[in-house]
Amino acid sequence: MDPLILARAQFAANISFHILFPTITIALGWLLFFFRWRWLKTRDEGWLASYRFWTKVFALSFALGVVSGITMSFQFGTNWPGFMERVGNIAGPLLGYEVLTAFFLEATFLGVMLFGHNRVSERMHMIATFLVAFGTTVSAFWILSLNSWMQTPTGYEIVNGEFHVRSWIEVLFNPSFPYRLAHMLLASGLTGSFLVAGVSAWQLLRGTPHKGTQRALRTGITVAAILIPVQIFVGDQHGLNTLEHQPQKIAAMEGVWQTERGAPLLLFAWPDAAAKENRYVVGIPKGASLILRHDAQAEVRGLNEFEGQHPPVAPLFFAFRLMVGVGMLMLAVSWTTVWMLRRRAWVAQQLPRAMLGVLSAMSFSGWLATLAGWYVTEIGRQPFIVYGLIRTAEVASKTPASHIALTLAAYLALYAVLIVAFISVVRYLAEHTEDSEALPAGSGQAIAQTAAAAGQGARS
């Protein structure tokens, strides 16, 4: 098999697995901070129970994100050695600042946040929780800046084939960065809030709620209902920005093979790459022109203008529709739930079982939409690694295909096991909430007694 395809598959497998977890932790970190703050303000046990329950899911997600992130930091070199040799002067500092300003911050204070409640003051613990959430967000800032630069490179000059920085401001705040950052942070917010709402709904269905399940459900679904219209707006703006800077990506997403005026919006089609046309088309006439150019007769540039320089159509076409579809579903579900809750005096337990079932089914819907969105943006950049400037094939590693295939198989097997384990453990935790209830309410004395008892147990 082609080593380039294997190297791409391996990197894609790893980065897809990785992004699942930061997508949860960025938002969940802020939700935990909110739970913690509500508990301090109201002293309502429900908020504390929510905090404790979701801390466990957070810790698990965080660990999975860290270990797969470390893998990624190595795979830059093992899979794309030429990338760093060519653009190291730009990518290096951005990655370096991510490690320096975010990784250490979140990793160090995570220990204090998870296990230090009875060892530091309430205020210090709040600060630790804040710093963890803040660290995850700062990390997103740097990595999305780099990714956006690879999509819309600016502020560089090329000397002897190597990239040098002309303006750091232009590199950092490249044209697609604000849109991509906002889109990703909102995606994280939606993933986290649907997870919290969905798992809480599952607990109500299974009859295993903790003291804070209702509050968590309300918080999750309210946040989701607020974020989803914002996300749809930001997504549209992001699309317009892409149209301006990467028109072939849009052409592939919309399945526009030939430049045309009054292009239809395809709801479904089967893109045929060999014939360069779509089959089984279901579309809204002039829809694409209207959405993309805000003019029914406007011209949409087709893939025929980008011969040999455009991404494959089918993956983008379907991934984009999957993302938008999940987004619309999120809008329908979150608004329906909020409306139902309002009519039931915000008592989540009164929600129809069918609604709770739908919410549970949507627990991991954010993952689907996020992955689909990233496939659109990353496959959409192909055949380039730095858009328009460096082709992916140029920087690939010379590692023998057999080595890549072997390690790819190992990673895939491991990731499959870990995804199954993650979802089963979240479910197990959701159905066994009595453990979190049994905890002493954060008094150092009680913890010390437990520890002493455990110590005696160990000695005897």
Place this chain on the structure above:
Amino acid sequence: MSWEQALPMIFLGLMGLSMLVYVALDGYDLGVGMLLPRASDAQKDVMIASIGPFWDANETWLVLGVGILLIAFPKAHGLVLTALYLPVAAMLIGLILRGVAFDFRVKARAHHKPLWNLAFFAGSGLASVAQGYMLGRYITGFAEGPEFAVFAAAIALALPAAYVLLGASWLIMKTEGELQAQSVRWAKQAWIPVVVGMALISIATPWVSQTVRNKWFVMPEFIALLPIPLMTAVALVLARGLLNSHRVLGKLCWAPFALVIAVFILGAFGLAYSLYPYVVMDRLTLWQAASATNSLAVILVGVAIAVPAIAGYTVFAYRVFWGKATELHYG
């Protein structure tokens, strides 16, 4: 020395420091992981509690180390990681297993716990052996040949032994009672292979590498460098002596850990001296591999601000969890 020449040196120093801090900190985590199967179930919980708040941040030093390699020496980064493709993958799989097992074992249903304990042990072992092997390949500049393979294999066994010694010393410091006494026995057992391994490697390195031989065995450098092996020997002997004393269970519980850390630092000194000025032995000097001055200067500003801050809050975190390890609760 000009600024263009000095910057790569500063970053080489930082990279060496990050790697040393990583090996010392994650070394005790990995060592504790490798000792896990030899402990009772209750002891396992205490052992893992002793590293719980730290392992995550400890591992971040590896990201910083490889990050600096990537940022400051991009040409070496590609060369090193291509040459070490398979052991890097093995280490990463080991680190993944170890990291996730830590979190899964306390949350999964009870009958899955032994499985996650096994994953924790296997992951720690795999990562340590892979790191040792990589170190062995790296020292010789990835030279091919049977003697180099044997050399790398020897380090692949010696480094895990050193991690076990460090992990056992960590447990002596952080635990009490039966587990602490047990840890003293573990440390004694690990001490022998560590000493044999270090002696063999010290002899073998100059033997397999002309460059190293020329740097150590000339006058007056030989005399000037003598304190490094001598102090290493003294630290090891002192640690062994302490392990026989009952005071190691009380007031001096921190001493074996400090001494083993000292051995790691001295080893790093020796290694750094052997390698300098190469980033990849005999193939690429630090100046040949370095990034543009402008980029290095930009990161240096961040490093100058961030590293003291990182050091500060790392100390803070260790102080929060100072003293003997107790059971961990999410709260």
